[in-house]
Amino acid sequence: APLEVGQLVAEVVDHFRHAFERPFSVEVPPDGVWMLGDRDRLEQVLVNLLENAHKYSPAGAPIAVRVERTGEAARIQVQDHGIGIPGADQAQVFQRFYRARNVSHRNFGGLGLGLFISHSIVKMHGGSLALCSREGEGSTFTLDLPRMAAHEVRRLPRRVLVLDEDRGQEASA
Ligand code: ATP
Numbered sequence: 802a803p804l805e806v807g808q809l810v811a812e813v814v815d816h817f818r819h820a821f822e823r824p825f826s827v828e829v830p831p832d833g834v835w836m837l838g839d840r841d842r843l844e845q846v847l848v849n850l851l852e853n854a855h856k857y858s859p860a861g862a863p864i865a866v867r868v869e870r871t872g873e874a875a876r877i878q879v880q881d882h883g884i885g886i887p888g889a890d891q892a893q894v895f896q897r898f899y900r901a902r903n904v905s906h907r908n909f910g911g912l913g914l915g916l917f918i919s920h921s922i923v924k925m926h927g928g929s930l931a932l933c934s935r936e937g938e939g940s941t942f943t944l945d946l947p948r949m950a951a952h953e954v955r956r957l958p959r960r961v962l963v964l965d966e967d968r969g970q971e972a973s974a
């Protein structure tokens with residue numbers, strides 16, 4: 802179904818703001834970025850990325866989330882200033898049960914499934930998920946999802962498009 806990415810991201814980040822004492826910032830384009838997708842699954846991807854950013858960052862370190870429109874994509878970036886991922890592990894973190902060498906069950910719990918699941922959901926949507934990270938400095942995950950073109954958005958029913966006055970409410974209300 803059609804969904805506005807900025808609104809979805811803002812909602813998920815708000816949940817994290819309420820759950821954790823940490824500065825979360827979110828930047829979304831004011832005029833919306835639309836895509837076709839499975840809202841619940843995409844929400845799960847965002848939750849996984851934000852959970853990681855939170856889990857692998859020291860208390861109080863800020864997490865920044867940005868949504869932007871690129872040529873063909875709705876781009877979502879989640880940036881943290883946490884432990885980072887060693888270069889030698891970066892290519893493998895999307896594999897099932899893979900955990901980087903700088904994490905252990907003693908310091909950070911986890912199964913190594915979040916990114917594997919997220920990556921499959923993103924692929925199902927025809928998108929990509931990439932990371933840029935430096936051990937000891939932090940990580941940025943970049944999620945690109947095929948977005949709707951302006952002329953496709955214009956063809957959406959009006960009731961779907963009503964969202965801007967009331968971000969945070971269902972776009973289709
Ligand atoms: P879970 O299944 O509960 O999500 P997990 O967090 O270990 O467990 P993934 O989310 O799949 O598993 O992440 C895989 C690995 O990638 C992690 O174990 C960790 O080594 C690394 N990783 C992922 N995100 C980050 C991050 N933001 N900062 C540092 N390391 C990360």
Ligand code: MG
Pocket residue numbers: 849852853911914915916
């Ligand atoms: Mg995880």
